[in-house]
Amino acid sequence: LSAQGAERLMNLHPMWQGPLAVPGGDRQSPIDIVVRKSVLDTELKPLKTTYDPKTCQQIWNNGYSFLVEYDDTTDKNTLKGGPLQDTFRLCQFHFHWGETNDWGSEHTVDRRLFPAELHLVHWNADRYSLFEEAVMEDNGLAVIGVFLKVGKRHEGLQKLVDALPTIRHKDSVVEFTCFDPGCLLPANTDDYWTYHGSLTTPPLTESVTWIVMKQHIEVSHDQLAVFRSLLFTSAEEEVQKSMVNNFRVQQPLRGRTVRSSFT
């Protein structure tokens, strides 16, 4: 199925579109990254991430995806460098995936779809005191995107996969501790694309500096199948809907430049 096919399919799920036109929406996400149109920026620094697994708190199903949340009241989990001037704090990570391995990512690279995409969400702790404030500001958030491919089993992911059956329904939460989000980053984090965009779910605010890794990570078919066993619906609802295709379709570039840290 082509990206267009996935797009047609996506339009069956209006909830993922959110308002089609966002007021002044000229920096919406996700986008297709056209590699040959990206511009090398030699000023881009390597990413610097410091994550403390002990600050992992809980994993929960929010009815869109599942989130792993961290204590972001101190500077224990930080993202610096790359395109960023300030220090950003990790607050959560989550994924987007398809109903089959043929699609599922939000960003595409030369129209190539991946089966899933990881988002590590950070907020600008130098300028704001709360995530909720930063979400509304144009330099408020930095999200690292990592593509997933189906291949060998990801040992570090298994602890998270084993917790998913305990949060099958929307709004279920369980304690989740000692998880190092760094284990989900690819070996090479020096090569990435970066551009200014938005949240990919409502409220779609244009507050995100996107950092999309060139190198993907691999997970097994069975691990990804467990993602698809989650449900969009809460326990009370009579019709249960499996949590799949929770991605937004690519948005117009509107003249933006995608910079690359590599040639």
Ligand SMILES: COc1ccc(C[C@H]2SC(=O)NC2=O)c(OC)c1
């Ligand atoms: C009210 O604040 C919000 C709302 C939604 C999201 C999640 C979106 S944004 C992304 O990258 N992927 C997603 O699914 C968020 O994340 C920073 C922040």
Ligand SMILES: [Zn+2]
């Ligand atoms: Zn996301």
